[in-house]
Amino acid sequence: MADQRLERLIRQLQRHTVVGLDTAVFIYHFEAHPRYLPLTRVALSRIQQGHQQGVTSTITLMELTVRPCQLGRRAVAYHYEALLVNFPNLLLVEIDRSVARRGAQLRARFRVRPAEALQVAAALTHGASAFLTNDHGLARLNPIIDIIQLDD
Incomplete structure (x- = not known):
C-alpha cells in the first residue's frame, strides 16, 4: 500500500515543474510523522534535487513555528525557519498585494x-501548476491547479 x-x-509530481507546498508537508516531515514521512521525503527530495521548483509562503513559516513558540522552544522555531x-x-514567498488579491479571488x-x-495564491502567482497538501477541502480548486493529496 505504501509503495x-x-x-x-x-x-x-513528474507532471509539474513548479509545485506549491502546504504547511502540512513540512510539519509531517519535520515531526517524522510515520504515515506521511515516506511521502514528504520523496516530495522534498525531488525539490531539493531540482526535479521540481517548490513554492510555499510565509504563512508556512508562521504555521510551522507556532507550536515550538507555544512550547517555549524558540531554537526549534529558528531552526525550522532556517530550513525553509x-x-x-x-x-519562500512573501504575502504581498498581488498574492492577497489573488487569494481574495480564490476565496470568492x-x-x-x-x-x-x-497559500495557493502564492503558489499560482509564482508559476505552480500543482499544490501538495493534505487538505481535502482544496480539491475544489482542481479546475485551476492540480491538487495533489498526500492521503488517498
Missing part, C-alpha cells in the same frame, strides 16, 4: 479558508 502511494505521488529559507529549489470563487487561499 502504491509513493508511486502515485511520484507520477503526479535555505532549502534548495524552494521559494471557491470558498476556501483565508490561509489556504493565500
